[in-house]
Amino acid sequence: MDARPSHYPEIYARAQRDPEGFWGEAAQAIDWYEAPKTIFDPKAGIYGRWFTDGVCNTCHNGIDRHVAAGRGDQTAIIYDSPVTKTVRRISYAELLKEVAAFASVLQDFGVTKGDRVIIYMPMVPEAVVAMYACARIGAIHSVVFGGFAARELATRIDDAKPKLILTASCGIEASRVVPYKPLLDAAIDLAKAKPEACILLQRPQCEATLTAGRDHDWASLRSAALAAGKSAPCVPVKATDPLYILYTSGTTGIPKGVVRDNGGHMVALYWSMHGLYGVKPGETWFCASDIGWVVGHSYIVYAPLFYGATSILYEGKPVGTPDAGAFWRVIAEHGAVAMFTAPTAFRAVKKEDPQGALLRSHQLTKFRTLFLAGERADPDTIKWAENLLKVPVIDHWWQTETGWGIAGNPMGLGALPVKYGSPTVAMPGYDVRVVDEAAKELPANTMGSIVIKLPMPPACLPTLWNDDARFKESYLAEFPGYYKTADAGYKDEDGYLFIMGRTDDIINVAGHRLSTGGMEEVLSGHPDVAECAVIGIADTLKGEVPCGFVVLKAGVTRDASEIEREIVVLVREKIGPVAAFKLALTVARLPKTRSGKILRGTMKKIADGEEWKMPATIDDPAVLDEIGAAMKGRGVGRA
Ligand code: COA
Numbered sequence: 001m002d003a004r005p006s007h008y009p010e011i012y013a014r015a016q017r018d019p020e021g022f023w024g025e026a027a028q029a030i031d032w033y034e035a036p037k038t039i040f041d042p043k044a045g046i047y048g049r050w051f052t053d054g055v056c057n058t059c060h061n062g063i064d065r066h067v068a069a070g071r072g073d074q075t076a077i078i079y080d081s082p083v084t085k086t087v088r089r090i091s092y093a094e095l096l097k098e099v100a101a102f103a104s105v106l107q108d109f110g111v112t113k114g115d116r117v118i119i120y121m122p123m124v125p126e127a128v129v130a131m132y133a134c135a136r137i138g139a140i141h142s143v144v145f146g147g148f149a150a151r152e153l154a155t156r157i158d159d160a161k162p163k164l165i166l167t168a169s170c171g172i173e174a175s176r177v178v179p180y181k182p183l184l185d186a187a188i189d190l191a192k193a194k195p196e197a198c199i200l201l202q203r204p205q206c207e208a209t210l211t212a213g214r215d216h217d218w219a220s221l222r223s224a225a226l227a228a229g230k231s232a233p234c235v236p237v238k239a240t241d242p243l244y245i246l247y248t249s250g251t252t253g254i255p256k257g258v259v260r261d262n263g264g265h266m267v268a269l270y271w272s273m274h275g276l277y278g279v280k281p282g283e284t285w286f287c288a289s290d291i292g293w294v295v296g297h298s299y300i301v302y303a304p305l306f307y308g309a310t311s312i313l314y315e316g317k318p319v320g321t322p323d324a325g326a327f328w329r330v331i332a333e334h335g336a337v338a339m340f341t342a343p344t345a346f347r348a349v350k351k352e353d354p355q356g357a358l359l360r361s362h363q364l365t366k367f368r369t370l371f372l373a374g375e376r377a378d379p380d381t382i383k384w385a386e387n388l389l390k391v392p393v394i395d396h397w398w399q400t401e402t403g404w405g406i407a408g409n410p411m412g413l414g415a416l417p418v419k420y421g422s423p424t425v426a427m428p429g430y431d432v433r434v435v436d437e438a439a440k441e442l443p444a445n446t447m448g449s450i451v452i453k454l455p456m457p458p459a460c461l462p463t464l465w466n467d468d469a470r471f472k473e474s475y476l477a478e479f480p481g482y483y484k485t486a487d488a489g490y491k492d493e494d495g496y497l498f499i500m501g502r503t504d505d506i507i508n509v510a511g512h513r514l515s516t517g518g519m520e521e522v523l524s525g526h527p528d529v530a531e532c533a534v535i536g537i538a539d540t541l542k543g544e545v546p547c548g549f550v551v552l553k554a555g556v557t558r559d560a561s562e563i564e565r566e567i568v569v570l571v572r573e574k575i576g577p578v579a580a581f582k583l584a585l586t587v588a589r590l591p592k593t594r595s596g597k598i599l600r601g602t603m604k605k606i607a608d609g610e611e612w613k614m615p616a617t618i619d620d621p622a623v624l625d626e627i628g629a630a631m632k633g634r635g636v637g638r639a
């Protein structure tokens with residue numbers, strides 16, 4: 001690692017001392033139709049807004065301006081798809097042609113500035129084209145991850161009320177083809193807000209029959225637009241206008257619609273490419289996430305292109321497509337300088353190829369840094385990756401809500417020493433504190449709630465879609481003056497953060513954020529279930545996996561194992577395979593406090609084999625023995 005002293009302390013201090021100076025300068029890296037004179041307006045929005053009088057366009061900054069500046073022939077996107085055995089390079093100039101033509105197709109469907117468009121698509125270049133086409137005309141996209149079931153899609157349709165849905169005939173998993181059309185049809189049936197039309201990309205692996213009067217063929221519309229020389233210009237939007245809505249798990253089954261604006265998003269993401277990731281324009285960057293998650297939005301689709309880098313769009317898995325050497329092949333073949341993925345992906349590689357034998361046939365000559373995020377990076381996995389790859393392995397911490405790293409090791413400013421288990425330090429603009437219940441700051445090395453002093457830096461959510469009240473209630477009410485991250489942890493004497501877990505009912509399964517409350521709503525919907533509790537239990541591969549406990553209604557005589565199987569199917573049907581819900585256990589009673597609160601925390605400790613104390617408020621201590629015995633009987637967790 002670089003031995004020179006890091007510029008981080010002075011850069012961070014400057015951003016704290018003079019946020020408007022710092023972000024005003026950062027904003028100069030972006031093209032504006034009207035450059036912002038007001039860098040931050042504390043009176044606008046709920047906690048102030050960035051660049052309120054700036055006028056810009058995200059698509060122009062991601063594509064057009066690079067073509068204008070002579071980068072037209074440079075590859076913008078490398079589509080690498082082991083599941084379809086395809087590698088395709090798309091230059092900035094080609095991308096511009098595709099996006100401008102597809103934006104005109106959207107306009108032909110009546111989509112204009114402020115309209116919502118849902119994108120329910122696999123990892124194909126057309127999905128990136130669709131996102132930029134929306135941005136080009138000021139429409140607000142909402143990408144829904146392909147691993148979600150129809151009901152989840154329906155909830156998002158009802159909240160976003162899209163004019164149009166863009167989809168594909170199927171997604172391709174390592175072991176199976178996932179037809180999307182039945183999921184789309186079921187979701188539209190369930191939804192109250194019906195879209196006016198759908199545009200569907202046919203994939204040869206599983207073609208869909210279009211619904212007459214509603215569905216339109218993507219390829220025909222695209223070729224007709226190109227043949228007619230159609231090309232929609234960029235529509236100027238306010239910096240504060242929404243670019244997208246991305247739904248993320250909340251504490252109920254109704255997901256939260258995180259809103260991202262245009263101006264602040266571009267400024268912060270551009271800064272992160274050099275300040276945090278230390279990448280240079282023209283270099284190749286590999287983010288192995290999915291466009292359905294925030295990491296995919298920010299670091300597959302947007303930031304690398306704002307920055308004039310080449311972004312790899314990888315339609316594959318870390319293992320099984322075809323083997324645990326897949327990442328090494330992609331890095332070597334395309335000359336990636338850095339990679340960003342979730343620790344769980346590296347745990348999967350480590351499990352299949354612990355000695356890293358598959359690395360030997362690949363030359364990672366340009367590779368400089370591995371970045372991990374999405375869940376706590378366990379020191380074993382970091383050390384394994386460091387030993388194997390001989391590059392710095394950098395954990396960093398962020399949330400869907402923030403859109404970019406809250407804490408990280410700023411490689412572009414000069415790396416700080418790595419402390420295993422810590423995502424290092426707060427990024428510029430984030431004033432991160434660890435507090436007690438009364439919002440009083442705690443001393444170093446003391447666990448507490450992690451909060452961010454308002455205002456949040458550019459790119460962070462200004463509110464939830466159509467729900468200012470829920471935004472205030474969920475994030476700002478508990479600790480006045482601060483944004484509640486709902487993560488718990490501590491800061492050491494050097495200001496290094498340690499993120500230890502959530503304070504709410506969110507669990508992290510293979511880097512995917514899921515609500516146990518949402519799963520409990522599904523379990524309670526089973527006709528034989530009287531009450532239930534879902535907890536996340538430790539898993540060596542996925543970090544956590546959900547485990548459901550159900551108490552059956554009095555008088556139910558059916559075989560409990562049959563009901564448990566039905567419950568597993570129900571969660572897959574209602575939430576989707578991504579929930580990885582495979583364990584349901586029938587128990588006679590649930591452990592509760594005398595006031596009736598289910599003791600989920602204690603159940604989790606028992607499952608994970610951690611030390612636990614009998615809660616003083618427990619109603620009947622014998623129930624915990626019953627739960628422990630039930631887990632043991634099924635080999636659950638480390639019980
Ligand atoms: N469309 C449809 N189904 C999907 C899907 C998609 N886009 N993505 C995942 N699924 C399905 C999987 O096929 C699997 O189904 P199954 O129960 O029939 O096997 C289920 O959802 C769970 O998927 P996943 O969590 O991906 O587990 P896995 O066992 O298939 O793979 C890992 C395990 C570790 C390889 C995988 O989780 C992984 O690569 N994780 C990376 C995480 C990541 O990128 N996170 C983003 C934040 S940076």
Ligand code: AMP
Pocket residue numbers: 248294372373374375376377395396397398399400401423485486487499500501502508511512513
């Ligand atoms: P998501 O919104 O899906 O990106 O999930 C955000 C949550 O993932 C955070 O609130 C954390 O609980 C967890 N998380 C993300 N990155 C890290 C990290 N580097 N270390 C620990 N937890 C993390």
